[in-house]
Amino acid sequence: MKKLFIILLMLPLFTQAQNKDYRIYAVAKQQEITVSQLVSELKQADVIFFGEEHQDSIAHLLELALLKGLHQQQPKVTLSMEMFQTDVQPILNEYLQDLISEKNMIQEARAWSNYKDYSPLVAYAKKQGIPILAANAPSRYTNRVTRLGLQSLSQLSEDAKAWLAPLPIDTLTGAYYEKFVSLLGGHSSLGSFQLYQSQNLWDATMAWQLATHKKLQQQQQILHINGKFHSDERLGTYLQLQRYAPQYKLQTISCMPVEAYPPPAWQQWQSIADYIILTQSATID
Template structure:
């Protein structure tokens, strides 16, 4: 009996090892080709995809901040989704800036197999580079994972850019359900300073309205994530957004901290950089928990 138990334990170890090899082998080859490097700010060293996944598995919400045209990062996002799914199973949900809140029903219908891909593309207004994210949506569909359409509808953020954040108060009740609750904290401080620097340091009313629309965007994603996290079956949420929304743990990250103080959050900042061959990690440590740099010379149309 004891001998049989030992054999079973041995086989379980072998099977677990094989699962990890199968799961991460594309990334092992990918990494060996020199297309990306991952740095852990906590450990202060480069780590493997498997190490990062293991660390991130303990967070309630993981932000993956990307450059939208970085195809290497999109491959890593899919592999991270697979890795976290292997750990959490149906307890994992995917949240995406790439879909707006008012198309949640369309996305739900597609994931449930009730409408075609053609209908999804026609009615859900996916981004022009949707093929970069399609693998993640299809994986979620295959595995039965929930996908959150997290972004604020552009017609409302555009309204704020034109008329200011108070203009949202005049929207119909039906419209407001697609946004974070009003009024929205604009998080003036480090985030405002960062945004103002990006806009060239000009403090005109036009830039203030653009900044306010950015906060509607951020707050709405955070609010929708916070509501999703309350569902009993949800163990972890992987959220994808442009890295400005979560770098330095500002933007959407900071809004989520305000909406759900007890959630454990972690963030990744991923971007191509010219210093890929010899990166100075210390210059980026303020951006997040993990820094991923990708080879800037790679053809971005993967």
């Protein structure tokens, strides 16, 4: 109850700079900015990546504030979410069209266990008629790749392949691979490479969904929400989308919780994202 009360008090503050619960930095300009300034600066972007830590409560509130701002600025906007898998798109659409209950949608669309953190985004999109893109690859196929490698996808039916990025999938060897191996502790093996292949299936499928939707809906600006590993350093899903659709203007946001605000690290941040958001979610009990 205390947490809800604090969050409600915070909502009017999302347009103010120097908010104690978050800070937004425009890296190229080397300036701290407000949410409203961020919305304005993103006006010309085709696809906006919001990279989050999935348990960051302030990030979820900022995502909602950003979606509202983008929608008010440009009504033709789409919300894309890692949190839903491509094969549940029909179910998600039925919920958005008010054909099924939220309870059924949560169960049958395999919503994440912390769906309550994302439900305000979905509720706003539903109320405003904003499309939601179920962007993630079905876990049964990423699991298959982890066990058997990318080549095993060739045995799937054409109907099954339709839920995934087209084969073959680029495994983005180089910086992204080194980053992934480092995350695993620096130990490369056949098992870790197949896990890396499944990561690329994940990334490529999200990117393919973005590219396909944007091609069909040229006027739609897309806000895509994913874990920050998928888009930080303009790798992963970001780089896959560049390969599928190099003509689109992409902007990246990397949001991360911190215990205390450090001095801006402009040079380091340049390689991470166009906008850095620091939050103090851990300070809210």
